Amino acid sequence: MTVTPQYIVNGKLDAQVSPLDRGFAYGDGVFRTMRMTENRVVAWPLHYSKLMEDCNRLDIVCPSSDVLHADIQRLNEDRVPDAVIKIIVTRGEGTRGYALPALAQPNRVVIKSAYPLYQESNFSEGVSLHLCQLRLGHQPQLAGIKHLNRLENILARMEWNSSAFADGVLQDIDGNVIECTAGNLFIRIGKDLVTPDLSLCGVAGITRQRILQLSEALGLNIYVDRVSMADMMSADEVLICNSLYGAWQVIDFNHRQWPSQPLASTVRQLLQEQS
Amino acid sequence: MTVTPQYIVNGKLDAQVSPLDRGFAYGDGVFRTMRMTENRVVAWPLHYSKLMEDCNRLDIVCPSSDVLHADIQRLNEDRVPDAVIKIIVTRGEGTRGYALPALAQPNRVVIKSAYPLYQESNFSEGVSLHLCQLRLGHQPQLAGIKHLNRLENILARMEWNSSAFADGVLQDIDGNVIECTAGNLFIRIGKDLVTPDLSLCGVAGITRQRILQLSEALGLNIYVDRVSMADMMSADEVLICNSLYGAWQVIDFNHRQWPSQPLASTVRQLLQEQS
Numbered sequence: 001m002t003v004t005p006q007y008i009v010n011g012k013l014d015a016q017v018s019p020l021d022r023g024f025a026y027g028d029g030v031f032r033t034m035r036m037t038e039n040r041v042v043a044w045p046l047h048y049s050k051l052m053e054d055c056n057r058l059d060i061v062c063p064s065s066d067v068l069h070a071d072i073q074r075l076n077e078d079r080v081p082d083a084v085i086k087i088i089v090t091r092g093e094g095t096r097g098y099a100l101p102a103l104a105q106p107n108r109v110v111i112k113s114a115y116p117l118y119q120e121s122n123f124s125e126g127v128s129l130h131l132c133q134l135r136l137g138h139q140p141q142l143a144g145i146k147h148l149n150r151l152e153n154i155l156a157r158m159e160w161n162s163s164a165f166a167d168g169v170l171q172d173i174d175g176n177v178i179e180c181t182a183g184n185l186f187i188r189i190g191k192d193l194v195t196p197d198l199s200l201c202g203v204a205g206i207t208r209q210r211i212l213q214l215s216e217a218l219g220l221n222i223y224v225d226r227v228s229m230a231d232m233m234s235a236d237e238v239l240i241c242n243s244l245y246g247a248w249q250v251i252d253f254n255h256r257q258w259p260s261q262p263l264a265s266t267v268r269q270l271l272q273e274q275s
Numbered sequence: 276m277t278v279t280p281q282y283i284v285n286g287k288l289d290a291q292v293s294p295l296d297r298g299f300a301y302g303d304g305v306f307r308t309m310r311m312t313e314n315r316v317v318a319w320p321l322h323y324s325k326l327m328e329d330c331n332r333l334d335i336v337c338p339s340s341d342v343l344h345a346d347i348q349r350l351n352e353d354r355v356p357d358a359v360i361k362i363i364v365t366r367g368e369g370t371r372g373y374a375l376p377a378l379a380q381p382n383r384v385v386i387k388s389a390y391p392l393y394q395e396s397n398f399s400e401g402v403s404l405h406l407c408q409l410r411l412g413h414q415p416q417l418a419g420i421k422h423l424n425r426l427e428n429i430l431a432r433m434e435w436n437s438s439a440f441a442d443g444v445l446q447d448i449d450g451n452v453i454e455c456t457a458g459n460l461f462i463r464i465g466k467d468l469v470t471p472d473l474s475l476c477g478v479a480g481i482t483r484q485r486i487l488q489l490s491e492a493l494g495l496n497i498y499v500d501r502v503s504m505a506d507m508m509s510a511d512e513v514l515i516c517n518s519l520y521g522a523w524q525v526i527d528f529n530h531r532q533w534p535s536q537p538l539a540s541t542v543r544q545l546l547q548e549q550s
């Protein structure tokens with residue numbers, strides 16, 4: 001089922017964006033990608049809180065939760081059981097140049113797309129990952145933010161075409177493991193479940209944040225730390241995660257195979273119970 | 276005189292941009308800012324050649340020179356004597372996710388704005404520059420390209436409000452001097468005129484490229500090299516440049532003053548004669 005995405009711009013269905021919008025001109029904005037099941041955005045409070053935090057870091061005025069909620073409801077009058085909701089918030093229109101406009105009115109776009117047709121084996125067995133050649137640059141002032149400057153992710157994603165790879169692993173310029181192009185990453189070493197530090201680069205996703213809270217339920221020490229490629233290659237287990245698929249186990253990466261194990265499935269179940 | 280910018284999107288006057296455009300979603304595109312005097316874009320062949328080069332580096336299909344030229348002419352039916360022309364080329368619309376669409380049709384936008392009201396003293400005496408706190412991250416795969424991922428420039432430009440500063444100087448994460456937020460930079464040490472190496476970050480502008488060709492006319496050795504902050508602070512002269520103002524001398528930066536000297540004015544004159 002291919003469904004054309006539907007969208008709403010500043011509350012107007014099928015409206016378009018001004019070419020003077022600074023999101024278009026400079027990537028001057030932030031976004032969220034979320035799953036909607038049964039007419040509910042999964043983990044909405046966390047998504048909205050992250051949207052606000054990201055807007056604050058760029059000094060962009062964040063639309064209210066109510067306004068965004070109304071946009072989402074209008075897009076969902078057909079009440080499909082499963083869909084993807086994307087929210088883009090930009091600084092708004094500007095005159096020429098990088099200086100902030102005196103009175104920027106943020107623009108908001110909400111887009112509804114079909115839920116992706118993931119391979120069932122991604123959930124039941126696990127996934128293979130590509131090792132990206134592109135290394136993420138360090139920029140502490142943008143690290144963690146899901147902003148609209150995503151050329152690094154695009155160049156990395158251009159490195160493979162095969163559907164054999166569910167995603168690609170990104171290292172930073174120092175060779176530390178950071179994330180996937182479209183998700184975060186955890187490695188398990190014994191009773192420790194570690195996700196890379198994102199203070200210099202990478203996007204700090206909501207699902208990563210939710211998994212960091214599962215220590216008690218999983219019986220694991222879960223924390224943030226620097227992760228080297230050697231750490232990852234010697235890990236007992238590797239998981240990747242995002243808001244659409246939840247969590248998948250990695251069973252093949254960089255000439256290493258891992259046997260199927262139950263952690264990713266347990267994590268998915270816990271995430272689902274809590275949403 | 277404040278003139279509302281006029282624009283043309285894929286050949287249609289006053290058209291808008293789809294929220295599914297990847298330039299809007301991810302900054303997946305490139306741009307040019309050019310001066311138009313007497314109905315002619317200054318240094319058009321160099322600008323178009325750089326636009327093609329930047330498109331190629333991102334694997335975006337570049338519109339033909341003729342098509343862009345026709346857009347510019349349609350915007351300029353009022354034939355103002357001096358204006359700014361901006362061209363944006365994006366990869367086009369995409370479905371959800373970073374993977375390239377199978378058949379991307381690039382979108383092109385041409386915008387005409389008023390020529391900026393620069394202070395006359397910028398030309399006659401020189402300018403003061405702010406020293407930016409933000410340090411540019413290293414990303415060799417994007418360095419030099421004038422792409423639409425410009426949040427670093429925006430955050431740097433947010434550091435000052437005073438009109439006393441004509442621009443701000445950006446260093447990279449290693450503390451090397453790279454460029455200004457909206458222009459390139461040259462330092463003169465005796466008979467050497469040096470512009471920073473941009474292989475790890477920064478935007479390689481057309482005016483920088485043109486000045487690199489002026490060795491004979493200026494009687495200086497002009498070349499690209501690493502420039503430290505110490506090099507800049509001890510330079511005999513500092514120039515900044517872009518396609519709109521040409522070149523300005525820096526007379527005040529980071530607690531140092533330089534006396535007014537004739538090089539910037541000579542450079543401007545040479546650039547004008549050759550355009």
